[in-house]
Amino acid sequence: xxxxxxxxxxxxxxxxxxxxxxxxxxxxxxxxxxxxxxxxxxxxxxxxxxxxxxxxxxxxxxxxxxxxxxxxxxxxxxxxxxxxxxxxxxxxxxxxxxxxxxxxxxxxxxxxxxx
Amino acid sequence: xxxxxxxxxxxxxxxxxxxxxxxxxxxxxxxxxxxxxxxxxxxxxxxxxxxxxxxxxxxxxxxxxxxxxxxxxxxxxxxxxxxxxxxxxxxxxxxxxxxxxxxxxxxxxxxxxxxxx
Numbered sequence: 001x002x003x004x005x006x007x008x009x010x011x012x013x014x015x016x017x018x019x020x021x022x023x024x025x026x027x028x029x030x031x032x033x034x035x036x037x038x039x040x041x042x043x044x045x046x047x048x049x050x051x052x053x054x055x056x057x058x059x060x061x062x063x064x065x066x067x068x069x070x071x072x073x074x075x076x077x078x079x080x081x082x083x084x085x086x087x088x089x090x091x092x093x094x095x096x097x098x099x100x101x102x103x104x105x106x107x108x109x110x111x112x113x114x115x
Numbered sequence: 116x117x118x119x120x121x122x123x124x125x126x127x128x129x130x131x132x133x134x135x136x137x138x139x140x141x142x143x144x145x146x147x148x149x150x151x152x153x154x155x156x157x158x159x160x161x162x163x164x165x166x167x168x169x170x171x172x173x174x175x176x177x178x179x180x181x182x183x184x185x186x187x188x189x190x191x192x193x194x195x196x197x198x199x200x201x202x203x204x205x206x207x208x209x210x211x212x213x214x215x216x217x218x219x220x221x222x223x224x225x226x227x228x229x230x231x232x
Contacts, residue, residue: 035220043206045223091158101212102149103221105159 002027002096006106013082014114021077021109023092029053032096034068034075035103040088048090051075082113118142119211121224128199129232135195136227138209144189145211149221150182153206165192199231 004025013019025034036048049059051068059066063080075094079086092106118141128134138148146167151159163173163184171184183195192211196203206228210221 033220037223042225043208043228044225045208047220047223050220100164102161102164103210108158 002029002094002099002104004092004094004104004106006092006109008109009107010110010112012112012114015084016081018078018080019082019111021090021111023075023077023106025073025075025094027073027094027096029096029098032094035093035095036066036077037091037093038088039091039108048077084113084115087111087113117213117222119209119222119224121209121227123227124225125228127230127232130200131198133195133197134199134229135193136207136209138192138194138211138224140190140211140222143211143213143215146189146214147212148186148192149210149212150184150192150194151208151210153208159208196229199229201231204229204231
């Protein structure tokens with residue numbers, strides 16, 4: 001069965017700290033896509049990144065970086081020098097072909113960045 | 116590009132009434148739209164997949180007679196919560212898939228907060 005786990009329910013850091021949000025998934029699919037979304041208190045989902053399962057290069061976008069390890073089925077997200085505006089719930093959401101491309105949302109990690 | 120709107124953004128209704136939520140893709144055609152429900156402090160749960168011109172496919176445990184979905188055009192899907200009850204109070208989010216893209220990306224609406232009194 002296809003499954004995604006975000007083991008960290010809540011994380012609290014102080015501004016300027018680095019923080020890593022974990023995402024582990026299970027699948028027998030060889031072709032799939034992985035997404036991360038941010039949900040601020042307003043509720044609207046904000047797209048952060050899409051990654052193809054064939055592309056294992058790590059990606060950096062400003063203070064955000066992603067580490068994709070296909071061998072361990074993990075797609076972790078790191079925020080460097082966190083800011084108060086990073087406070088939100090973050091969802092990891094893969095899509096698998098065997099499930100018709102539906103997004104499978106993890107439980108979410110609530111990040112609180114304190115000044 | 117790839118903007119999805121939802122209307123209304125919030126609604127309060129009395130128990131027993133029906134509420135309709137609209138989801139529109141503004142700058143692309145969406146053959147497939149999805150409806151999610153999110154309770155406080157929980158993840159998004161897929162309710163149904165809406166395909167233009169055909170019946171929606173509901174996830175297990177979702178009552179199709181209670182949550183009516185209509186996807187009559189390539190840019191509009193509606194979710195009607197019939198005979199709403201307080202337990203239906205939730206955050207409803209739609210998303211739309213651009214069928215011209217190969218990577219299954221869904222574009223999300225801003226959500227509709229439903230409160231049933």
